[in-house]
Amino acid sequence: MTITSTIGAATPPATRPRRRKTTAPPTGTDRIPQPSAGWYRDKVTGTKLRRVTTILNLGSSKEALVFWSANFTAQTAIDNLPQLISSSRTRQDREEAYDWLRKAHIRRKEERGDVGTAVHKLIEAQILGTPVPADLRDDPEMKPYIDHFFGFVRDWQIDFEASEMVVGNFEEGYAGTLDYLYRSPIIASLLGVPADTLFEGDTKTGGELDVKGVYSEAGLQMAAYRGAKVCWLRDGTQIPMPRVHSTGIVLHLRPEGYRVVPVECGDEVFAAFRDVQRVAAWTSGLSKSVVGQPLQLPTVTEKVAA
Template identity: 60%
Template sequence: MTKTAQTGASAPVSGPDRIPKPSQGWYRDKVTGQKYRRVTTILEQGCAKGDVLTIWAGNITAETAMAHLPQLVAASRVPERREEMTAWLKRAHLRKKDERADVGKAVHRVIEAKILGQPVPEELLANPELVPFLEHFHRFVEEWQVEFEASEMVVGSAQAGYAGTLDYLLRSPLLARKYELPESQLFMGDTKTGGELDVKGVYPEAALQMAAYRNAQVAWLRDGSRVPMPPTYSTGIVLHLRPEGYRVIPVFCGDDVFRAFLTIQANAEWSSGLSKKVIQPALALPTTSEERAV
């Protein structure tokens, strides 16, 4: 932040710099100084994942090992190579996670281009791994007559103390018709790229995330201005996007789900704060008879 030459005071932030940005699990409003806990951090700390992630990581490691079995067998005969390949195999699930993140970012860039009326970046169109995802994304937009209202918009609740970046807001006359709503109805939207089309790839945490965004009080536009969060329908839409096709998954994110999110937020505060202070160091026996008597 710059300093003014006359007073030495901090110059007020303006434009897009007014939009809070995530850092270490928090968003900070540069105008008011208020901090908001990041929604995804709340879900990571407060929502039990069970064995889902463990099973997923194990499956990815097993699939990677079988796909590279000759290399692993050859490396096992050389101690240095064995250690190197073992470390590489241990990171298989992290590499897969990064690949999925890259696909998600690419889709958001495509949506952003559509909203701004700009051409899709050439490097996305030239990436063979992204081509099938983007083709099916364009099919979704065309077949469901989708128009996007916003993308990658930061929203927050000062009352509940959280903020996050929603994927997009959309309108679709076909979706509206299914719920007997006006064609102008606004829906919360999200994209997931995990799993397979015939295997579960959309999880309940998506509903919690959407419910939090839906109940935010404020949204930051691209120019940095603050506006009230636009009202959206109590059912959001997850676009399950895969190389072999896509699915449109309705996700309920109404008031009951929001109350569950607030409970999980309290759990997150416990696990990241008070839980770290309740277990005290072990006690030692008093060293003198006087101390023991006391």
């Protein structure tokens, strides 16, 4: 039943006070920033932090990658020469062959990326004692990687403290996810530091053992993580970033074996990362508005008016 006031009309909807729509602050694991489109967003403060890997992609020289791409494309052409010659007979086949060949290095990177992502998932599951993803559990391609990873843990007496941990620096505006933190009395002894020293670790699966696969960019990445001011625990709690040694360790993991590679990631390398960060800001920002449109000579009417 509707009740109508006998004193006056009801308050028009437009003049009724509106309730502010409030959103409950994030709790638990929702407080951990997640990467999206090159950024991490802190859900508590709303602050956006540039992703470390995006900074490196935008601001760091890729000379080695350029040469690798050229060499791999040339090798692919030589390995498939009869098919390419056959494909040159018609315009459509020629265009398809060209498109296939120019994307050869992209396909290779994606294949290596898929392996690297799978290996990281397997390692994280082993470190945390969580179930291995079903699609990877019985994959024969992954078995040698895991076997060598277990060998690394056993041989070097690795004691993990964190894995796949999001870290950030609000002052410098960046964030990222480091692979793991750990202690190793053997590595500490070789570096001449206390046995309980905390090290930052990273896993690389590309290249070839003792030839290539670990590049100086790894030092920039690890220096950025080491230079973080805060980190997020698994339950979403934000704590100060623990102090780690200025030498990080890259585990170069391949099907044929592994290598333990020390990488400098101290203050000097962090300063270089900050330079790269400024170049990245230039590449993604100001550089896009520096070059203007070509100037046009004024018409006769415009000259007279001037």
